[in-house]
Structures are given as structure tokens and as C-alpha cells.
Amino acid sequence: MQNYEKLNHTIRKKFLEDKSKNPDVFSRRLSLSWSNWGFGLETLEDSAKRLKAAGLEWIELHGNHYGPDLGYDPKTTIQILSDNGLGVSGICGMFSKDNDLSSNRGIQRQAAIDYIRRELSFGEQVNAHYLLVVPGAVGRPAAYDSSEFIRSVETLRLVADMFTEKGIRCAVEPIRSAEVSFVHTVSEAKAYIKAVDHPGIAHINGDVYHMQSEEKHIPTAILEAGEMLTNLHMADSNRRALGEGALDLDTIIMALYLIRYNRPGCFVTPEPLGPGGDPYPAMNNIPDQDLLDQMVHQTVSYFNEREEAVLAL
Secondary structure (H helix, E strand, O other): OOHHHHHHHHHHHHHHHHHHHOHHHHOOOOOEOOEOHHHOOOOHHHHHHHHHHOOOOEEEEEOOOOOOOOOOOHHHHHHHHHHOOOEEEEEEOOOOHHHOOOOOOHHHHHHHHHHHHHHHHHHHHHOOOEEEEOOOOOOEOOOOOOOHHHHHHHHHHOOHHHHHHHOOEEEEOOOOOOOEOOOOOHHHHHHHHHHHOOOOOOEEEEEHHHHHHHOOOHHHHHHHHHHHEEEEEEOOOOOOOOOOOOOOHHHHHHHHHHOOOOOOOOEEEEOOOOOOOOOHHHHHOOOOHHHHHHHHHHHHHHHHHHHHHHHOO
């Protein structure tokens, strides 16, 4: 066997043994959500209707409170989501050079602090489970200097109490080195969380697209994250809809069940942003709604199909 096949075999064996010994643990299915920031300038109402039609019960909301006058209104958001039977899994925090926790410019670190405070206040009102936080700016793969890690740690620590007060998990996301300058792997995210050293900063947001670039083996990295994992962004190997690439989804699902990821408060959240180095321009464009409909329905149906196939083993 090839090396990755050996790792797959080990995880499959553990999964089958676990399922045989603890069948009741496997009765609850994984909670499937969807990250909507890739839907661009589409209204939240249109997005919610699409997700409802696909059978989803959760949505990860675009963290679009870039200023006091910008972003989703809490009352309107609650009403739209309630009308479509959706709950909020979490908020996808968006961190650029403008609000960089690790910046060598204080004004940008302050912008990151203010942004996190706005998103946590909103998140509390819509019952979000987590806020995704990136330690350094996305789209800035070159380091400022040798001190950005500690600046980021010290800046995030300033708002750590608020995560605890609001009852929202801080989900630190490792991102591939082509997009960020540090924290690229699960082990590096754990080291970052340890450095912050606060009970409010204790969870990880994985992303299989980034893990494909940075981890030795995605399912093994999921096992390494363990109970710290609270959200997992999902796309196929080409960052398209599930089923359109070569992602070994079955072994990923096995690993998720092995860490008891089917418990409440943990989510699998598709985020198929398409191939290429920079998906962020789509955030401010008008989308092709027919293509989005097809992408969502295919991804959801394929994930559900593979989950049932794995549990039938």
C-alpha cells in the first residue's frame, strides 16, 4: 500500500472496531451547515431559501460587520432564518490587512479587536456557536517580521474574555501558506491556542482545502484536532462541490465519528469557493443563482450519500 493508504487502513480499522463496540454513539448524524459568504451580494433571504430547499438546518453567516453601520441586522436575520427553519452554526470571521491581529501597525490590530467585538455582539443575538478567527491576514503570505505570532497572541488575548462572556467558541483556523504567513496546520493552531492561554480561546476551525496543502494526511489531522475541532470547512480537492474532485470523503467521515464529532455544537460546513488563488472577489459580486443552487444540492446530497455508505460498513 501507499503511505496514505496505510493511514486510511488504520483509521478504517479503528472506525469499524469503534462502531462495533459502541453502536449507539453512531445513531446521531453529523450536523451539516453552509458558509454563505461565497454567495456574494445575494440577499440573505435568497440564500436561506436555497439552503432550506437543499434540506439544511444550519448556516454559517458571513462576518460582514466591517464597521458599526455595516453587516446583517440581528432582528432581520433572526426572522429570515426562522422563516426558513435555519439556525446559526457560527460566523465566518474575515481577516485581511485592514483588521490583522498580527499587524505591525496598531491601528490595524485595533480594527481587528473592534471587528471581533462587533461579531461577538451579533453572534450572541443570533445564537452562534463559534466565531472563526484567523491569527494573521488572509492574502498576506509574507511575514511582517519575526514578532507577528506574539503580536497576534497578545492582541487576541485582549478580547478573550468576551468569548467567554458571550458563550461563543473562538475557532482558530489554520490556512495554507500560500495565503497566510503563519499558523498553517492543526499542530500550529494548537500551539497558538496554548500561547494565548485563555479558556475562551480553545477551539479549531479546520478546512480540508487548506489541510490538503499543509497536512500529511487530512483524516489523521482531524484526529489530532480531536475535541478542539468545532467546525470543518468542506470542499472537494479542486475546491468545487463535493463529488467533483478526488477528496477521500469516506475516511474523513470515519475520522469525524472517531472524535465523536456528531455531538451538538460541531459542524461540517461546505465552502466550495472554486479553484484559483483568490476567491475573495466573489464576495462582492452578483452570483449566478442557478449555479449556486446546483452546487449546494450536489454537495449536500453527495455528503449525505457518503455518510450513509460509511455508516453501513
